[in-house]
Amino acid sequence: MIYGQTDVGNVRTLNEDSFYFETTPQGYVMIVADGMGGHNGGEVASKMAVDSIREYMNQNDIFSDPEVTLRQAIKCANDAVFHAATKQAELEGMGTTLVMAVGNEKTICVANVGDSRAYLVSKNKLLQITKDHSFVNELVKKGVLTKEEAKKHPKSNIILKALGLEADVYPDIFLLEKKKTDKVLLCTDGLTGMVSDEEILEVMAQFNKKNACAELVRLAKEHGGTDNVTVVIG
Numbered sequence: 001m002i003y004g005q006t007d008v009g010n011v012r013t014l015n016e017d018s019f020y021f022e023t024t025p026q027g028y029v030m031i032v033a034d035g036m037g038g039h040n041g042g043e044v045a046s047k048m049a050v051d052s053i054r055e056y057m058n059q060n061d062i063f064s065d066p067e068v069t070l071r072q073a074i075k076c077a078n079d080a081v082f083h084a085a086t087k088q089a090e091l092e093g094m095g096t097t098l099v100m101a102v103g104n105e106k107t108i109c110v111a112n113v114g115d116s117r118a119y120l121v122s123k124n125k126l127l128q129i130t131k132d133h134s135f136v137n138e139l140v141k142k143g144v145l146t147k148e149e150a151k152k153h154p155k156s157n158i159i160l161k162a163l164g165l166e167a168d169v170y171p172d173i174f175l176l177e178k179k180k181t182d183k184v185l186l187c188t189d190g191l192t193g194m195v196s197d198e199e200i201l202e203v204m205a206q207f208n209k210k211n212a213c214a215e216l217v218r219l220a221k222e223h224g225g226t227d228n229v230t231v232v233i234g
């Protein structure tokens with residue numbers, strides 16, 4: 001089973017995150033997107049990205065060759081958001097992060113653009129699958145900032161790649177083997193900016209998937225909840 005939860009947080013008035021999940025006989029799909037842009041552009045962008053991937057899935061078999069089909073699905077979503085942003089003045093400059101996972105009991109294929117993350121959770125280990133396309137993560141990679149310093153950095157919300165901002169988008173793709181008992185966690189930075197990896201692992205070890213979603217959202221809000229928070233666990 002897959003569970004998901006989103007919350008506007010303690011400070012913002014709009015929830016610009018979107019998520020979707022689905023289980024089919026061939027496997028499962030999980031998607032999380034975190035929109036950005038003035039007016040309600042962020043909301044529109046993240047929803048449009050998720051909807052266009054769902055539409056792609058209705059017309060194509062996303063499970064046959066996920067490394068290829070994920071790229072195509074994300075390209076369709078990028079086209080949709082990019083064109084909508086160029087047509088309507090109030091949506092100009094809108095974009096969204098996107099992280100999605102397609103998998104079965106043995107393997108998982110993950111694609112991401114931006115700083116929404118995918119984690120693989122084994123019994124006592126939390127493996128961050130994706131690498132944030134963010135300004136602060138570049139500084140972490142160079143050894144200038146630690147991961148904890150990055151979270152509190154004033155430029156922690158600057159992302160270097162997003163869906164819908166340009167005519168083309170190049171997601172990172174990860175293909176992993178997975179044990180039956182492993183869990184997959186997708187989330188927006190409203191979670192990871194507020195809740196440490198140690199706390200996430202603790203919650204994942206202690207709660208079932210459904211309750212872990214609620215507990216992670218609760219913790220993000222308890223620790224400030226300055227951003228929208230979305231969690232999907234499968």
Ligand code: CA
Nearest residue numbers: 034189190227
């Ligand atoms: Ca966010």
